[in-house]
Amino acid sequence: MSSSKHLHFIGICGTAMGSTAAALRALGYTISGSDEKVYPPMSDVLRQAGITLTEGYLAENLPPSADLYIVGNAISRGNEELETLLERKLPYISMAELLKQEVIQGKRSFVVSGTHGKTTTTTMLAWIFEQAGKNPGFMIGGVPENFTSGARFNHSDLFVIEGDEYDTAYFDKRSKFLHYLPECAIVNNIEFDHADIFADLAAILLTFQRLLNSVPRNGLVLLNGDDKNCLSLKSYAPVKTVGTGEGCSERIHITEASPEGTAFEINGVPFSVPMIGEFNVRNAAMCVCAARHAGLTDDEIRAGLETFKGIRRRQQVRGVAGGVTVMDDFGHHPTALRETLRGLRQKYPGQRLWAVFEPRSNTSRRNVLQNELIEALKEADGSIIAAVANPEKVAATERLDPEIVAKSVSAAGRACFHEPDTDAIVARLKAETKPGDVIVIFSNGGFDGIHGKLLEALA
Template identity: 30%
Template structure:
């Protein structure tokens, strides 16, 4: 297909928004739509190309329909999607669009893993940027120094966060891959840890001839098509980012950079000045002496590591955690792990809000209040809505308290709500 008209559905999503922007910059005529016209991921300069809602009227003159995979999951009979198929318009998820139309001819560096892949991707891209490699990059979160979730480069290098969910990363054939770790997650698709390992094995088998694979310390996969490297010792970089997990991410990024013959000075300086990603231990503001942070963690292991880092950063302060579980299936499968993590967490107060359904439907079999009843040894409370939660925090917090909001749903809205209510507090 020549550079023709491409319409993006679900353009506000963390990945689809970046694919939309890269398509526009690559010379495609693009349009987009989503249920809401604004999104924390969507480039504000491109909102003029976005329509609200889904409609078959969006398909006039369209040659290719690219969609967020969440759309067919949530709405199998979506009129816009089914209408495109009936009209003979080719449809594909945004990952496949990248693989077919944007990545060919590029040197693809793909970073995957259960935890830390976004930060590691951005770290590698930042090092390449500093070393004048001028990479294109796509991350599933806004990179603080870019103010968006993508970077448009002019070279052959393309650095990509590759998502293992539903084995979506199998559309790519990387020249270079990093696997941070392998863990059981996404129980709505993967049945057990063995099925997760099988997916990563397929991903590694997709590597190109002459490729390089970098394994995290707990990953034991072998690249059948080239070199295999392994992180043996986590380096003690003096990072701006808290937590040992970020030192692991930085160490993997350093191995990748060295494999591309980038100088040690550039690697060290870039990593130690790296500002991080949005929603990854992100400082949102201070009001009335209360510090508010936000994080994307949803898996028990991620929650545990982030809360340890929070306590290390603030050893003597009262710490509040506000957690929004993400998907019913994840809470159900890891219920016991969530209970243990919260009971053992180094925080003082825990608030749980309603589960964010995402791609799932509420069957009434599990709730956040179920989790509250099982957590002992901690001051824990269930509050259903974000607005009520913000009001409660504003009422009961005091100078010096630290608030950490956490989850992958719409809880990203809560920090600003808290700060606003605190500012109105007399």
């Protein structure tokens, strides 16, 4: 890491871009950046780190003498700052490539990938290393409760990074994780997602295959041994399969599930995690295997797992009003909804469970997973599906139909309502819920401040 460089970030207020900029600033790099909307909390984080911010994408925002210009993946052609950069023939790079060159090269890189569970697993593994005194570097695409920020770059030989299969930049359509030089690659699970950039499941399997192609022979690939999509991949590196099935080399057995946490064994060796649901046990088991590869003892691993606090916006209780618990969850894929609802049955036995879902992500606004969504919502005692966000961005023939979802779930004997806006959803929940009920709100956005409005109405 050469910390005398000046780096300029175009689109600096994105979560990953901002976290990266602040972490590099802490290493002594000179950082500047611009964004269309410079807004808290990221703007505060960046200013406190001593980073110069400019609002708007203007030609005059480009510092003439930076060593390197980082183009965020939200930036596209027609952006005035980008156009000026190209005209002046200045050296530019994607954020993923920057991480590879300036941060990851030469380290033991642990890349956590998969459709679901990336953020939790990345944070959990980084925390296990931290508790064991290894002071790891990390890059997390969320807000971890155990750390003060989502990214830390240092001179430790261990680096843990969330490996996202989404594309890298307007000029590089490969998945971000193909830049991350994994010594150990974790593949939690593989399903069809990101319908805006992948044509089908085969295209997603191809990009995961390319990730595995980059793991060296002295590295390790950890695959979900219960997922046929994961098992279809080939590897030159050693492979361990982690799962509950008989064929798994690292076989998970859940021994006790309580509202406070879950105890489990891997090939007979006991561990526990203060989290609910089989999916979190799977995340933890991947961490156990990865941490063993890094050289940690099982006792060191247990100490990390047992003190793990999780991630904001993952089953986060926002408040209790009128005896009703209101939770926030980032889930936006039917599998994530289904597994979270099953886990909450463990945490709240005997209580009525309500799911509120906002179809907002590029995939969930489409009807490609409509039947899977119907099945997922049947896991709740009652559910509400909101209107599709920005419906005009999806062709009518490809768009999710909330009316059909609500009718199909209700026909299976589970009450489901489609409501047009936040106020109608709040009114419906106020009328339908009773003390002891649990409401979990699934959205990957702000959802019009529904959590606060709901708590106020229930109180």
